[in-house]
Amino acid sequence: MAVEASTKPNFVNNFDDDDEDGPVVFKRSNAASRQKQVNPEVRKPSPSTFNGQNSNAQKGKTPVPSSKPLPVKSPPVSLKPSTSSAKALPVRSPLKSPVVYSKASSPLDDRLKRSPQQNASIAVKEEVSLIKDSNGLIDDDEDSEDDKPLSARLKGNTNNANKGIKTPKPDASPVSKVNVKSPPEDSDDEVPLSSRFPKSYGGTSGGKPFGSDEKKPLANGGSIIKDKQQKSTVVPVKRPLDKASSSALSSAKKPKVSGTTTEMKAKQVTVKPEQKADDDDHIPIAQRIKKANTLVIKSSTTKTTKVTKSFSSSSKQINKNSKKIMKNSKYSKSTKMLPSSGDGQKKWTTLVHSGVIFPPRYTPHGVKMLYKGKEVGLTPAQEEVATMFAVMLDTDYMQKDKFKENFWNDWRKLLGKNHVIQNLDNCDFKPIYNWHQEQKEKKKQMTSEEKKALKEDKLKQEEKYMWAIVDGVKEKVGNFRVEPPGLFRGRGEHPKMGKLKKRIRPCDITINIGKDAPVPECPIPGESWKEVKHDNTVTWLAFWNDPINPKEFKYVFLAASSSLKGQSDKEKYEKARKLKDYIQSIRTAYTKDFTAKDVTRRQIAVATYLIDKLALRAGNEKDDDEADTVGCCTLKVSNVECIPPNNLKFDFLGKDSIQYVNTVEVELPVYKAIGQFQGGKKQNDDLFDKLDTAKLNAHLKELMPGLTAKVFRTFNASITLDEMLSKGTKQGEVAEKILVYQHANKKVAIICNHQRTVSKSHGAQMSKLTEKIEELKDVIKDLKIDLDRAKKGKPPLKDSDGKQKRGLTPEVIDKKIAQTNVKIEKMERDMKTKEDLKSVALGTSKINYLDPRITVAWCKRHDVPIEKIFNKSLLAKFAWAMDVDPEFRF
DNA sequence: TCCAAGACTTGCCCCTATGTCT
DNA sequence: AGACATAGGGGCAAGTCTTGGA
Numbered sequence: 001m002a003v004e005a006s007t008k009p010n011f012v013n014n015f016d017d018d019d020e021d022g023p024v025v026f027k028r029s030n031a032a033s034r035q036k037q038v039n040p041e042v043r044k045p046s047p048s049t050f051n052g053q054n055s056n057a058q059k060g061k062t063p064v065p066s067s068k069p070l071p072v073k074s075p076p077v078s079l080k081p082s083t084s085s086a087k088a089l090p091v092r093s094p095l096k097s098p099v100v101y102s103k104a105s106s107p108l109d110d111r112l113k114r115s116p117q118q119n120a121s122i123a124v125k126e127e128v129s130l131i132k133d134s135n136g137l138i139d140d141d142e143d144s145e146d147d148k149p150l151s152a153r154l155k156g157n158t159n160n161a162n163k164g165i166k167t168p169k170p171d172a173s174p175v176s177k178v179n180v181k182s183p184p185e186d187s188d189d190e191v192p193l194s195s196r197f198p199k200s201y202g203g204t205s206g207g208k209p210f211g212s213d214e215k216k217p218l219a220n221g222g223s224i225i226k227d228k229q230q231k232s233t234v235v236p237v238k239r240p241l242d243k244a245s246s247s248a249l250s251s252a253k254k255p256k257v258s259g260t261t262t263e264m265k266a267k268q269v270t271v272k273p274e275q276k277a278d279d280d281d282h283i284p285i286a287q288r289i290k291k292a293n294t295l296v297i298k299s300s301t302t303k304t305t306k307v308t309k310s311f312s313s314s315s316k317q318i319n320k321n322s323k324k325i326m327k328n329s330k331y332s333k334s335t336k337m338l339p340s341s342g343d344g345q346k347k348w349t350t351l352v353h354s355g356v357i358f359p360p361r362y363t364p365h366g367v368k369m370l371y372k373g374k375e376v377g378l379t380p381a382q383e384e385v386a387t388m389f390a391v392m393l394d395t396d397y398m399q400k401d402k403f404k405e406n407f408w409n410d411w412r413k414l415l416g417k418n419h420v421i422q423n424l425d426n427c428d429f430k431p432i433y434n435w436h437q438e439q440k441e442k443k444k445q446m447t448s449e450e451k452k453a454l455k456e457d458k459l460k461q462e463e464k465y466m467w468a469i470v471d472g473v474k475e476k477v478g479n480f481r482v483e484p485p486g487l488f489r490g491r492g493e494h495p496k497m498g499k500l501k502k503r504i505r506p507c508d509i510t511i512n513i514g515k516d517a518p519v520p521e522c523p524i525p526g527e528s529w530k531e532v533k534h535d536n537t538v539t540w541l542a543f544w545n546d547p548i549n550p551k552e553f554k555y556v557f558l559a560a561s562s563s564l565k566g567q568s569d570k571e572k573y574e575k576a577r578k579l580k581d582y583i584q585s586i587r588t589a590y591t592k593d594f595t596a597k598d599v600t601r602r603q604i605a606v607a608t609y610l611i612d613k614l615a616l617r618a619g620n621e622k623d624d625d626e627a628d629t630v631g632c633c634t635l636k637v638s639n640v641e642c643i644p645p646n647n648l649k650f651d652f653l654g655k656d657s658i659q660y661v662n663t664v665e666v667e668l669p670v671y672k673a674i675g676q677f678q679g680g681k682k683q684n685d686d687l688f689d690k691l692d693t694a695k696l697n698a699h700l701k702e703l704m705p706g707l708t709a710k711v712f713r714t715f716n717a718s719i720t721l722d723e724m725l726s727k728g729t730k731q732g733e734v735a736e737k738i739l740v741y742q743h744a745n746k747k748v749a750i751i752c753n754h755q756r757t758v759s760k761s762h763g764a765q766m767s768k769l770t771e772k773i774e775e776l777k778d779v780i781k782d783l784k785i786d787l788d789r790a791k792k793g794k795p796p797l798k799d800s801d802g803k804q805k806r807g808l809t810p811e812v813i814d815k816k817i818a819q820t821n822v823k824i825e826k827m828e829r830d831m832k833t834k835e836d837l838k839s840v841a842l843g844t845s846k847i848n849y850l851d852p853r854i855t856v857a858w859c860k861r862h863d864v865p866i867e868k869i870f871n872k873s874l875l876a877k878f879a880w881a882m883d884v885d886p887e888f889r890f
Numbered sequence: 891t892c893c894a895a896g897a898c899t900t901g902c903c904c905c906t907a908t909g910t911c912t
Numbered sequence: 913a914g915a916c917a918t919a920g921g922g923g924c925a926a927g928t929c930t931t932g933g934a
Contacts, residue, residue: 655927656901848900
């Protein structure tokens, strides 16, 4: 149904392959020069053989075809007048200015009592541990066990008595305190299973009592290691279990390609200003009904009766901030959300955008690489690819044979059979590498004016691509830049790493745009889009097939701050909140099924338990041409070790080949079931051989409409935050409250196993801090001596320069000692925090798992300026959550 | 019922701008 | 002013889940 965008035949394109001869206007982007180290710590300087160097920074400016301003009319309804370039379109503002909240929301259950959980062990990569030990300061409850698996750190344990560190430990509570009180039956339900565990099942185990910690989802992290496992062939055995995913809620998705169609000749765009939030005229009745249902469900929690109490300082801050953002963007924004997408169909009514921008064409640098010590001339196309490789000489990819092999296979095709270069081993890319380094250096040396000019220039070229007009509202586009060519950098042991990711051309790209909107002009003269669609059941603006895996797509979407994304974000969290109402029965159900006779049923029960307790991902099947990683449903026998009496040790590579290592005490029936599932299987066989994510999710949907495995992650993350914040926040300084927040954030990150590589300079930084602390301690020693002397009427000691110190009365000295002590304490605290978080990534959970309303409400309740927690982008992304009632609880 | 296409979310790392310290 | 540290944002890979169609 798609319509041809342009009438021009493609044959003209002189786009890329033909770069050499290419008259084209492009320059390659410098993406290729970006180096990513797989493992920075191991990074070795370029291997002898290939020495390369880098490519050009192709950041050139792409000649952007003249773009005519869209003939968009500004909707009369725009909430705020836009400024300047805003073209009078209303742009959704990230924040609503007046932060008002309602008092309506229910005080919410504080029944969520959960205790901390976990223990586990991780193999977090480190290099710093040494230092840590020497410092002797890194531990305190739960915070400093860097070498432990992330999850392990959650435990309250750690007998460290905070060597001298007086960190106001924010909330030792939720994590380390054992929740002894036995709440009413259901009180715990909303809490991650793990938290309840001990009570319910008091797993004997000689192991440490499950105690507090283990109750929440255990997580943990580990080093980033890759390993390869083979996929065992699974013989899916079906189970009658799931009747066509009953869930009324689910389903109902897109009616495929809507009106793409032929007639699309760009007409004048007429953006309808009208519809916004509540207009569902365009929604099919069936959906409206659904929508209505949804609303009912949500009503109690979501609706915020606007009341006027604006809350103190924080609110002001928010206002201020929002203004700032608006000012920056120069656009006004509407504050209303789009109508709930309900389940689906129509995502927009009118859509106008400018398409995508292409990376600049490759500009040959002419630097010759060596083959067997002699210079070799390459064509621009050959040189381009050689350069992609050369710039990666100092990355870990050079240690990977697969990378080199794949690169060589693709490059040699370009070289041709009879080329001088016959193998990679005799290649020396160093000259190119060196050239690239020089280019980088030059760029660095540019004056700030030059840099600024470049930046402005780029902005000017890109401006028009940055925005889309959705239903009359100006929204930011996310990734409007087409990915430049480069070598594929797969993570872990990806079988395709090193392959050439070819240049994307207009004829690879499908555009999706409103029927009445003008089709974006193809920026490459003589070329045309592959197709132009008008599908309003989807949100993408453009896509192309991934050159590495043509079966997959790369989409251009709106930015995270857009209403469309905000809406679905909100729905995600609402679904997770809904799980609260079902969690008890779900847990009861799967507990019962631990001993079911039907194996599939038992596997579903155990898998659900693991997903709930450990926040594991679902674990879809993967192809052989992907890195060998697993999730819950794809765990291999070898990934789980049974340790009597009832502990399970998990060790596997999860998403992004991040290692998950965690030893956890489980309920006896689970322990036994795992043993049974392993029985008679080989190490590499699937642990859950009767299960896959489709079956699992179908089952979950029977328990709660719309429930899928990943909802548990959101649920557990958010509820953990909510609980820790509400239990851990005390009266006091804002800084202390922020610590409480960070602490909770960290815990969630650990639960979700969100890791990051330890920075290269971490060790050095720690040593430096230690040194400074030692120096200050020496200062104190001297001061004490002076104090002593001063009290006896003697003059103070001479300073390091041998000069006599003056004016040191005992009072002055006392004061100095106190000040220095404060300094030391702060440094020690900082150091501890740093050590603590060196391998934990806090951002991921903040962006994806923590319901922002929890944060906003907490900020309001405790007078913490929201921008202390959310940066500019998060404020924009979570605009929809800003007016939440301060009493909101997840 | 199964598979694969399709759409969207999640996740880690790199680079750059900015802030802080010396 | 230069060195260093850090936050933020972009980039893009890698997941999850739904749906259409055989």
